[in-house]
Amino acid sequence: MSGPQVVLATHNAKKLDELRRMLAEAGARIEVLGLSDLPAELQYPAPDETERTFEGNALLKARACVARTGLPALADDSGLAVDVLNQMPGVRSARWAGPECDDEANNTLLLRQLDDVPDHRRTARFVSAVALVLPGGEEFVEIAEMHGMLLRAPVGDNGFGYDPLFRAHGQTRSNAELTAEEKDAISHRGQAVRAILPTLTAHVA
Numbered sequence: 001m002s003g004p005q006v007v008l009a010t011h012n013a014k015k016l017d018e019l020r021r022m023l024a025e026a027g028a029r030i031e032v033l034g035l036s037d038l039p040a041e042l043q044y045p046a047p048d049e050t051e052r053t054f055e056g057n058a059l060l061k062a063r064a065c066v067a068r069t070g071l072p073a074l075a076d077d078s079g080l081a082v083d084v085l086n087q088m089p090g091v092r093s094a095r096w097a098g099p100e101c102d103d104e105a106n107n108t109l110l111l112r113q114l115d116d117v118p119d120h121r122r123t124a125r126f127v128s129a130v131a132l133v134l135p136g137g138e139e140f141v142e143i144a145e146m147h148g149m150l151l152r153a154p155v156g157d158n159g160f161g162y163d164p165l166f167r168a169h170g171q172t173r174s175n176a177e178l179t180a181e182e183k184d185a186i187s188h189r190g191q192a193v194r195a196i197l198p199t200l201t202a203h204v205a
Contacts, residue, residue, distance in 0.1 A: 058131035144191035
């Protein structure tokens with residue numbers, strides 16, 4: 001495919017599929033590359049996510065990608081903020097159970113930490129910051145949230161991360177029981193991506 005390109009600064013294939021699906025649904029004719037799609041000479045180590053906010057980490061990742069590739073870059077930083085845990089794990093969501101942990105380990109730890117929390121206090125929200133950085137230095141960020149409740153056991157096989165434990169307000173199923181299209185319609189990342197699409201198409205397409 002020839003035409004405008006944007007790099008999504010991630011190796012996460014599910015996030016890449018998600019963005020490609022949303023751009024296609026919006027009719028945007030932009031080719032989305034993931035970091036794994038880049039030629040060997042453009043590969044680079046992921047920057048440490050040292051910022052204390054989702055917005056800061058999203059910008060950090062997008063800036064690093066533009067600096068390396070010279071192409072417009074999108075990056076997101078997302079996580080789960082649990083009310084009774086003082087909004088943690090927050091920016092540490094992907095590494096909640098340790099630097100080399102996986103989704104199952106993170107979910108297991110979170111359930112253990114919430115074991116004695118009654119259902120009405122298991123409120124939480126997913127937060128997503130999506131940053132667009134252009135080669136000329138312009139930067140744009142959109143932030144969105146999805147509010148809901150945490151279940152007492154994982155349910156469902158779709159999605160990733162904390163999806164099996166999270167049921168969004170107004171839903172009767174966990175995020176991991178929703179189809180990709182159903183989740184896109186309500187998710188924090190879906191909302192943030194849709195919010196930034198007009199800016200992306202105006203500057204890249």
